[in-house]
Amino acid sequence: MTDKLYLGIDPGATGCLALLDTQSEYVEHLLMPTTKTGKRSRVSGAAVGAWLAEYSGRIAHVFVERVGARPGESPHAAFSFGHSAGLVEGVIAAAGLPVTLVTPQVWKRHAGLTGSNKDSARSRAVQLYPGVRDLDQKAKGQALADALLIGRYGVERCV
Numbered sequence: 001m002t003d004k005l006y007l008g009i010d011p012g013a014t015g016c017l018a019l020l021d022t023q024s025e026y027v028e029h030l031l032m033p034t035t036k037t038g039k040r041s042r043v044s045g046a047a048v049g050a051w052l053a054e055y056s057g058r059i060a061h062v063f064v065e066r067v068g069a070r071p072g073e074s075p076h077a078a079f080s081f082g083h084s085a086g087l088v089e090g091v092i093a094a095a096g097l098p099v100t101l102v103t104p105q106v107w108k109r110h111a112g113l114t115g116s117n118k119d120s121a122r123s124r125a126v127q128l129y130p131g132v133r134d135l136d137q138k139a140k141g142q143a144l145a146d147a148l149l150i151g152r153y154g155v156e157r158c159v
Helices: 045-053 075-094 104-110 120-128 138-158
Strands: 005-010 016-021 026-031 034-037 040-043 059-065 099-102
Touching: 005 138, 016 138, 026 138, 040 075, 045 075, 059 075, 059 104, 059 138, 075 099, 099 104, 099 138, 104 138, 120 138
Parallel strands: 005 059, 059 099
Antiparallel strands: 005 016, 016 026, 034 040
8 A cells, every 4th residue: 555545525425435545546435424413414524534534644635526506406405415515625624635626527527427327437436446345335336436436537637
């Protein structure tokens, strides 16, 4: 394992954080930790921060999907998604880590997914990371796939 690590993040409450090395090889991941607030799940900033602290001094850069309101999304869902993304970015800033926001169009084009359906990211990630068994899970595997491909974009295009 190399000293420098790069982190790709799918920032929603059902998202994921994925660590890669300088060769875009899988190191570790964390499904987005959440806590219940009433009936809703919210990202646990404390848990994200604790996980990042385990890699203190080793994470060279973080790549986060740049999010915005999605077509047809309710105002409540848009606020909740924005809250999750903002909280994750805040924890990264508090950790003093450099961050680059990456639009879905950019990282998907890099992964060869332009114009493809949502599950194609998971299929592509399985091709690139066949030993990562958590990719086999439908929803959780999708979040992991997105985080891996966001991180891979960062390592291959920005580092």
